Amino acid sequence: MTAGKIYGVGLGPGDPDLMSVRADRLLRNARHVAFFRKPGRSGQARKIVNGMIPENAVEFPMEYPVTTEIPLSDPLYNEMLSAFYEGCAAHLKSLTEQGEDVVVLCEGDPFFYGSFMHLYNRLRTKADVEVVPAITGMSGAWTATGDPITWGDDVLTVLVGTLPEDDLAQRMAHTDALVVMKIGRNIDKVKRALRTAGMYYRAWIVEFAQMPNQKVMKLSEAEDKVTPYFSIIIVHGQGRRP
Template identity: 75%
Template sequence: MRAPQKSGTVYGVGLGPGDQDLLSVRSDRLVRGARHVAFFRKAGKPGQARQIVNGMLAVGAQEIPMEYPVTTEVPLTDPRYNEILSRFYTDCTARLRALTDAGEDVVVLCEGDPFFYGSFMHLYERLKDDIPVEVVPAITGMSGAWTATGAPITWGDDILTVLMGTLPEDVLAQNMANADAIVVMKIGRNIDKVRRALKSAGRYEAAWLVEYATMPNQSVQRLAEAEGKVTPYFSIIVVHGQGRRP
């Protein structure tokens, strides 16, 4: 009797903040050895995760772009947003499952860490009970951002609060006022709202804007000096803690 075919594995591989030198040894090995490489991107765009691994993929590797059906076209508060994305992630998992059912491994490229506000988490939850899924952790984008400022993010007993720029302004302001150290992610078109919240919380003058952390086009400046600037979606705002120290 012929033995049943062994299922392949889906690897959620963290790429870190953007510099190839900051990939873990395991992530580097998996990316370079992959026969099937999947990654998220906006339609018509190369995809940030894919750009990070330029020059690393094996000759003949099959690339599987997973293009978001919406990004900013539908508001987060619209019920259609979750419905559309849910169908999208279900379709993505079907594509990956077809490969693993055929005994193939698939590497899914993940910006930053796969379990930190990443799209891969939605695939993981849909796949983990049916097929082998392994997650390779990585340096987060925010680690790259605060390191780029040249100052520690927390001291002593500082409380670090991580916020999404997509949150309502009053929620942002309240949490900013209560935190010692702050990281704000997903800035993009939310930049004006985030600025107002920081001012309301009395933290604006201490805020730094970091764009493309650890990448060749990295930019670091005081947020107050970037008035009117349109920031990329993956820029990060940092406010350092000033807590207890010897």
């Protein structure tokens, strides 16, 4: 029996029209579809492809055992996630051993802050794995603001809101253009770091970029509203131009 293949398929920032032709073709012909989600949720990646997956496809939701319930620094956090990824990888590998292909849904690009990377590292030497790249969420976010992110010699820095506040502020102060991801509960810390770096009033926040419920606003005008997980902060570069 010929072994099957695992496809890590990037779905782009949220609008199905922004998916690649290859991603669309793989999805519409899929026999097995896997995707990550929180317990009790449908999963953002799964929502993006509603109506695109064949009715007879077997779906495999991979439910995180933990997200924000315990701190990242707790050894139990890594232990639980490691066991989770090991189990998911073993299941996908078993399907390929039965000759089945599996499409794994990935929000944005599979190799950019995505959960699929943890499966990829566990499977890359044990199964046939192909990664289908896609438009990143940050690209969808800065496009939503209506202004270019970089000009001329601008340096772009991508940060995650989970970093310590001093580290955030220092890195912000030494860049021209900025993207901050993984905002969520870190919003107040990120705001303070932006103020320290002198970027606060240039910052935009984009919620659910390129999705039907997209919101784009200046961060300074967003007040203290709760920011969902799917938010990205953008600071545009002001570099050289003709």
